[in-house]
Amino acid sequence: MAQWYPGRKLSWARLSVVLVVIAGLISGGIYAWTRVEDSQVAAERTPWFDAYVDVTATPMFPFESPGEDGQKNVVLSFIVADSADACEPTWGGYYNLDEAEHSLDLDRKLQRLRNLGGSAMVSFGGQANHDIAFDCADEDRLVESYSEVIDRYDLASIDMDIEGTFLSSEEGVARQAAAIRKVQDAQKDGLDVWLTLPVAPDGLTYEGLRAIRAYLKAGVDLAGVNVMTMNYNSERENDFYPAVESSLEATHSQLRSLYQEIDAPIGDATAWSRVSATPMIGQNDTRKDVFTLEDAQKLSALAHEHGMSRMSMWSLNRDRECDANWPDPKTVSDNCSGVVQEKGDFSKILRKHRSGAISQVAEEVENDGPVELVEDDPETSPYPIWSEVTAYPAETKVVWHRNVYESKWWTEGDQPDQAAENGSQPWRLLGPVLPGEKPIERPKLPADTYAKWDKDAEYRRGDRVMFDGDGYEAKWYSAGDSPDAALVQPQDSPWRALTDAEIAKVTGSSNEASTGANGSGAAVQADSSSDASGEGSGNGGA
Known part of the structure; x- marks a missing residue:
């Protein structure tokens, strides 16, 4: 074991070695601390x-x-x-x-x-x-x-x-x-x-x-x-x-x-x-x-x-x-x-190994579904209240127990929040009625937009008529078939009710992409497939 004698000088060579060792220890400590901090920052968000x-x-x-x-x-x-x-x-x-x-x-x-x-x-x-x-x-x-x-x-x-x-x-x-x-x-x-x-x-x-x-x-x-x-x-x-x-x-x-x-x-x-x-x-x-x-x-x-x-x-x-x-x-x-x-x-x-969620700020709204039998108010409902005695064509929207539903096909008597007798649910839940909502105003056709339906007239595909203030278009040849049957038996009727989007287009209303027939909410719009495909859309089109 070497001893230290008073007055003995440390050579520059030895001093350099000591400084290098000290510097290495310091830098190594900083490097280790930096790596720890780096890992902590990276782990702040759940993937x-x-x-x-x-x-x-x-x-x-x-x-x-x-x-x-x-x-x-x-x-x-x-x-x-x-x-x-x-x-x-x-x-x-x-x-x-x-x-x-x-x-x-x-x-x-x-x-x-x-x-x-x-x-x-x-x-x-x-x-x-x-x-x-x-x-x-x-x-x-x-x-x-x-x-x-x-x-x-x-x-x-x-x-x-x-x-x-x-x-x-x-x-x-x-x-x-x-x-x-x-x-x-x-x-x-x-x-x-x-x-x-x-x-x-x-x-x-x-x-x-x-x-x-x-x-x-x-x-x-x-x-x-x-x-x-x-x-x-x-x-x-x-x-x-x-x-x-x-x-x-x-x-x-x-x-x-x-x-x-x-x-x-x-x-x-x-x-x-x-x-x-x-x-x-x-x-x-x-x-x-x-x-x-x-x-x-x-x-x-x-x-x-x-x-x-x-x-x-x-x-x-x-x-x-x-x-x-x-x-x-x-x-x-x-x-x-x-x-x-x-x-x-x-x-x-x-999404394997990824249990996290996107950061967001959202207020709670009453959960979907009839937790209690809520009395629906027409004054605060965006769409008509569901009725057991009303027939609803496909893509019709209604309110029931403060939730909005859309019919997937023609239905009558099927309560939106209960499965149908045959086990097939004709309604799709869209979400809750939001705070502050009011009835959505539907566009109206002026009474003289089209000729009134005449039971003695013959109509061909594309012809349009007025019946009880509403507009209808013929799907195929028709003679003597009343347009109101389109609301009860849409599959068999030669008539279909005009959608709100079609009415808005005719009247020049600003709400051209509005709801469908009978407040359905089925938008009629230009086909956006060119936008949505990889060829035209944002990510797909890179």
Whole structure:
């Protein structure tokens, strides 16, 4: 054992060794502490899986009724600018927020989902239409529009889908980022902001990186970046999934570099927690790109391994096998995947290991179902009160025990909250009557719009008449058949009542996408399949 003698000097060589050892111990301690902090930050959120729902696609997807093992976390898409007013938010360009409430019962369906333990965020943008910030140069109105959507739907999370033409607009994206910063600052309960961007096998594109920089420069606190792992235009089908993995690895590295640029470095685990993937399930727009069930299992395992807090998919509308008469499996559909599967297979696989939910702010509304025999008040009910002696055609909406139901087919005497005698329930529960609701005013036809029905006249398909103040259209040749039979025996009657949307079109009413016949709420709209398919929709169209 060496001894220390007074007056003995420590050589520079020995001193250097000591300093190196001390520095190593200090840096090692800092590194270990940083790794612990990194892991803690990354683990702050319970991982969840959500799925996009195209709100305006037809047929409408019943996201409000997920069932026991269905998908309960959804991303409602897409909020875009009104074609007549660039600063006005609409759903897909078809409905403003009030019209979506009346025509789609969107507010009610969202509340029902939440009553059943589900969660939701709203996606702005997409590929097929323009985001509000694209042409809206009025800063105050832009902030108001984003806030209007967030406040109306009690959101604590939003998804900014930036792609297509808007992604190329540096000025528009910067304008959007500045507005979202103001919106985020004003939300007392906080607001998670996710950027959804296209990605290549080697990572985010130049324009995608520029969009993130714009948000960071504006001071937006990003929850994360969701990349659309789809449409890589692979040369061979077996090249597709490896491209998904490489794009996520590259995005992870790019995200760390972007935060390093603003002197706010994040660790490896934190970066992974801020990376999300949205595959286009089944057949992609590019013919050789097919995301299979096996790919979903691989992606689910990868996301779990890396601690990705969010996972998603495009779309819940498509999570089922196409019908046998679908002409070409390589042709993208907006309501089926194009691969062999059971309904809901993709969402079940991708949500494995993910028990969390989307952050949201929502007030409680009385649970669905007749907990007590509530007396329904016509003055506070959006639709007529159900009556045992009234016949209801398909897609008619009624109120019963403070809940709204829609008939799936013609029905009479079947109480909405009880199963029919044959075990088949003709009513579908849409959700509770919301606070402050009033009867929805239906458009009326002026008395002289069409000729009155004449029992001695002959009518052919497409002819329209008036009967007891209501409009009817002939479905086929008719002579002597009274139109009122259409309300009692719709399958056998040669007449059908005009929908509210058709009446609104004739009268020039502003509520053109209103409710269906007899207050049905069945919107008649342009087929939005081009918007909802991978070819035209936001995520699917990357």
